[in-house]
Amino acid sequence: MQQFTTSGATGYNLIADWPGGDPNDVLMLGGHLDSVSAGPGINDNGSGSAGLLEVALTVARQSFAPRKHIRFGWWGAEELGLVGSTYYVNNLPTAERSRIEAYLNFDMIGSPNAGYFVYSASGQPTGSLQLQQTLQAAFSVPTELTSVGGRSDHAAFARAGIPIGGTFTGAEVTKTAAQAQKWGGTSGVAFDRCYHRSCDTASNIDATALDRDSDAIAYALWTLADSGGTPPGPRFENLTDVTIPDLSTVESPITVSGVSGNAPSALAVGVDITHTYRGDLVIDLVAPDGTAFRVKTSSNDSADNLVTTYAVNASGEVANGTWKLRVQDVASNDVGRINGWSLQF
Numbered sequence: 001m002q003q004f005t006t007s008g009a010t011g012y013n014l015i016a017d018w019p020g021g022d023p024n025d026v027l028m029l030g031g032h033l034d035s036v037s038a039g040p041g042i043n044d045n046g047s048g049s050a051g052l053l054e055v056a057l058t059v060a061r062q063s064f065a066p067r068k069h070i071r072f073g074w075w076g077a078e079e080l081g082l083v084g085s086t087y088y089v090n091n092l093p094t095a096e097r098s099r100i101e102a103y104l105n106f107d108m109i110g111s112p113n114a115g116y117f118v119y120s121a122s123g124q125p126t127g128s129l130q131l132q133q134t135l136q137a138a139f140s141v142p143t144e145l146t147s148v149g150g151r152s153d154h155a156a157f158a159r160a161g162i163p164i165g166g167t168f169t170g171a172e173v174t175k176t177a178a179q180a181q182k183w184g185g186t187s188g189v190a191f192d193r194c195y196h197r198s199c200d201t202a203s204n205i206d207a208t209a210l211d212r213d214s215d216a217i218a219y220a221l222w223t224l225a226d227s228g229g230t231p232p233g234p235r236f237e238n239l240t241d242v243t244i245p246d247l248s249t250v251e252s253p254i255t256v257s258g259v260s261g262n263a264p265s266a267l268a269v270g271v272d273i274t275h276t277y278r279g280d281l282v283i284d285l286v287a288p289d290g291t292a293f294r295v296k297t298s299s300n301d302s303a304d305n306l307v308t309t310y311a312v313n314a315s316g317e318v319a320n321g322t323w324k325l326r327v328q329d330v331a332s333n334d335v336g337r338i339n340g341w342s343l344q345f
């Protein structure tokens, strides 16, 4: 956490480095955490902050090991004049600046009347065609280029000579008829009519836009960090507690939607179960059509708790629909609960 002072108040940047990768070849991604004082700032910029956080968590879950070093930045006091990001860049030693190969910025990525904009490389002192084209390729919907000028936290990086890029779903500008035709939504209305207003609340988010742009962050990160791998697919989870009584069978559902085709040959099933004798547990993953895949049998394993990930070849199953984790306790005396489970496609 980096502290700075502005207008007599203390502000903070949060910088998170993912261990590993070449320290001389840093890919940095960021967005601002603060809002204007007029409103809660959920689209501007809870959306970008949340998208970056979800991608950072995915990096950790996948034990991502790319050639480049990955760094995330969540900036303070953007709305007061790009204060936090400017402080960060200005206080980086020259050698550290030269190690940052690119900076990607995400400010407003869930606008309620969303457009799909990618920062244009032209008109930027350090606009990068590679960054622009990678982000364009990340979308399955058509995108438009936007000239963001120096309007957000990429500005300080650009001034320092660092190539920049980013995405944006629109603010106070009105959506045209052609854009509404292309993207849906309402023409003649602003992309975000609650921009910098008190109504920029949790209901001021288009979840589809936030999902698409968050996927684009992941796609760009996986592509630019030189991982040699393909980006992960969507992840679904159910964190509802389910008690597992003795000698009984319980189930916890996850509904999957928006995934085309079949499940992967290594569907990752994350399991978090509290239990006082885990050898008692028999676990199946049940596909939407009722096919059961046994992932764990009972044994004499007397250890507590089961926190692990199983890979299931579910390539013969359609991905969309309701999957279930079926947990049986086949012995008495020890009980527990499902704390949560997940499916990573």
Ligand SMILES: [Zn+2]
Pocket: 032, 044, 045, 078, 107, 108, 152
């Ligand atoms: Zn903003």
